[in-house]
Amino acid sequence: MRKKLRIYVPFINAGMQETTTYRVNWLFYMFGNVLGCFISYFIWNAVYNSSENSTMNGFTMPQMIVYIFLMFLTSTLVSSGGTYDIGEEIRDGSIAMRLIKPISYNATFLFQELGNKAMTICILIVPMVVGVEIVRFNFTGAVQFNILYFLLYLVSCVLAYLINFFFNICFGFIAFVIKYLWGANLMKNCIVGFLSGQTIPLAFMPEVLEKVFLILPFASLNYTPVMIYIGMYNGTTLLYFLGLQVFWALFFWGLSKLLWSVSVKYLAVQGG
Amino acid sequence: MKLLRRMFRMHRIFVVQELKRMTEYKSDFIIGIIGFLLAQLTNLLFIWIIFSQIPSLLGWSISQIVFIYGFSLIPKGIDHLLFDNLWSIGYFIVRKGDFDKYLTRPINTLFHIMVEKFQLDALGELIMGVALICVTLPIVGIEWSIAKILLALAVIPFATLIYVGIKTATAAIAFWTKRSGNIIYMFYMVNDFAKYPATIYNNFVKNIITYIIPFAFTAFYPAKYILTGENPLFNIGMTVIMSVILMFIGVVIWNKGINAYESAGS
Numbered sequence: 001m002r003k004k005l006r007i008y009v010p011f012i013n014a015g016m017q018e019t020t021t022y023r024v025n026w027l028f029y030m031f032g033n034v035l036g037c038f039i040s041y042f043i044w045n046a047v048y049n050s051s052e053n054s055t056m057n058g059f060t061m062p063q064m065i066v067y068i069f070l071m072f073l074t075s076t077l078v079s080s081g082g083t084y085d086i087g088e089e090i091r092d093g094s095i096a097m098r099l100i101k102p103i104s105y106n107a108t109f110l111f112q113e114l115g116n117k118a119m120t121i122c123i124l125i126v127p128m129v130v131g132v133e134i135v136r137f138n139f140t141g142a143v144q145f146n147i148l149y150f151l152l153y154l155v156s157c158v159l160a161y162l163i164n165f166f167f168n169i170c171f172g173f174i175a176f177v178i179k180y181l182w183g184a185n186l187m188k189n190c191i192v193g194f195l196s197g198q199t200i201p202l203a204f205m206p207e208v209l210e211k212v213f214l215i216l217p218f219a220s221l222n223y224t225p226v227m228i229y230i231g232m233y234n235g236t237t238l239l240y241f242l243g244l245q246v247f248w249a250l251f252f253w254g255l256s257k258l259l260w261s262v263s264v265k266y267l268a269v270q271g272g
Numbered sequence: 273m274k275l276l277r278r279m280f281r282m283h284r285i286f287v288v289q290e291l292k293r294m295t296e297y298k299s300d301f302i303i304g305i306i307g308f309l310l311a312q313l314t315n316l317l318f319i320w321i322i323f324s325q326i327p328s329l330l331g332w333s334i335s336q337i338v339f340i341y342g343f344s345l346i347p348k349g350i351d352h353l354l355f356d357n358l359w360s361i362g363y364f365i366v367r368k369g370d371f372d373k374y375l376t377r378p379i380n381t382l383f384h385i386m387v388e389k390f391q392l393d394a395l396g397e398l399i400m401g402v403a404l405i406c407v408t409l410p411i412v413g414i415e416w417s418i419a420k421i422l423l424a425l426a427v428i429p430f431a432t433l434i435y436v437g438i439k440t441a442t443a444a445i446a447f448w449t450k451r452s453g454n455i456i457y458m459f460y461m462v463n464d465f466a467k468y469p470a471t472i473y474n475n476f477v478k479n480i481i482t483y484i485i486p487f488a489f490t491a492f493y494p495a496k497y498i499l500t501g502e503n504p505l506f507n508i509g510m511t512v513i514m515s516v517i518l519m520f521i522g523v524v525i526w527n528k529g530i531n532a533y534e535s536a537g538s
Binding site: 022025026028029031032033035036038039042043045046047049050051056057182183184186187190191193194199200204205 | 300303304306307308310311313314315317318321322325326327328329330393451453454455457458459460461462464465468472473474477
């Protein structure tokens with residue numbers, strides 16, 4: 001087992017080097033994305049100021065702030081870029097280089113991406129969580145940080161990442177058929193963004209829709225970890241949603257295996 | 273004048289060329305438009321759900337907010353349709369050394385880059401923008417006058433120039449750094465602030481989007497004038513001034529950048 005894992009260490013290193021080479025670019029990109037959080041913050045601020053109720057669908061203003069910023073953190077942590085890579089590699093034939101090696105195709109992607117993420121994890125988690133906790137402290141006058149919820153949040157994020165990783169691999173096969181990866185990806189991101197609560201908490205949807213969306217795999221991507229962190233889920237509810245995450249992770253893992261074994265049979269790489 | 277005629281003729285040739293390419297890849301074209309339509313649709317759902325909680329947002333009604341949102345998509349869409357190629361400068365044209373091609377041609381480089389691509393994906397934004405304006409116009413109760421109609425139409429190209437100026441200036445940074453795509457991205461993302469009334473932001477943010485990265489003039493201020501008829505000198509006049517200043521800065525940086533450009537070593 002240890003030896004098996006050691007094979008993948010170079011992939012982690014390669015991933016880390018990839019991000020550190022373009023770190024200034026990465027910072028600009030992140031900053032551009034954080035701006036979106038501030039827009040949401042100001043809109044919600046105005047909404048709570050315009051409303052007579054201090055709680056909306058179970059969310060108070062400080063909880064909403066935590067929600068906005070943690071949603072950004074979570075979606076960055078669990079993001080996965082397999083969609084582009086697989087389609088591109090099939091098209092230009094470089095997939096052959098991965099196939100002739102005695103290692104798992106998916107695992108090489110997984111480890112490369114973990115390396116990619118190392119910097120994101122180091123730079124983002126601490127300031128985001130500290131910032132969010134300071135805001136909460138300011139509003140309520142008490143330290144709200146709960147180490148148990150935080151650890152469960154991390155567990156939930158790992159599960160969410162696995163779901164996203166295998167989901168994106170499945171989508172990568174479809175996107176390859178569509179060909180216009182950029183457009184297909186934009187469509188996917190919109191739909192996933194909405195159904196996973198990035199646009200608005202699912203609790204704000206009409207009740208029937210909320211129930212359906214909670215079962216769909218997208219809620220498991222971002223919504224579940226964030227709700228766990230805020231402390232919205234307790235006891236059996238919490239276990240139910242974690243279990244649902246495990247189920248979806250296994251489901252997409254199986255589906256990606258199936259799609260892979262079907263399509264690798266038809267794969268033809270021309271030239272060299 | 274002769275130069276202008278020549279430029280228009282060339283633009284037409286480039287557009288026709290792009291349209292031919294589009295008919296070759298019809299499904300790409302449809303997927304792109306649907307993608308951008310969906311992106312706007314989720315934002316609208318957000319607005320709609322928010323307004324199911326409150327009667328008005330700091331005095332703005334839902335139809336007014338949607339009108340401002342729809343108006344913001346028009347200059348954004350036009351910029352996206354005609355001047356999308358500036359992104360490629362920042363992401364790969366300079367880095368790969370492909371910019372050499374433009375330097376060897378007898379056309380102004382900036383003009384050439386701009387007209388080379390015709391991005392039909394933008395129709396997603398334009399269709400949505402026009403639709404939202406049409407739906408909300410009868411509800412928001414605007415008092416029309418001929419002057420207002422003329423001003424409303426005249427302000428659109430200037431609002432578009434704000435986008436073009438900011439993109440040109442930030443894309444040109446690539447001439448020094450080889451890659452500036454993410455810098456364009458960072459500045460471009462500020463435009464999302466402009467889709468909502470500037471009054472919801474604190475003074476710091478408001479000053480930035482008004483005077484420093486003045487995207488507020490691409491949507492909120494002109495739309496506010498159309499809605500309320502208030503202060504045309506500021507709402508419309510400043511849009512014109514800002515766009516001219518930004519375009520000027522953009523061209524200056526671009527020209528300086530070309531002198532600094534050294535092709536990628538092969």
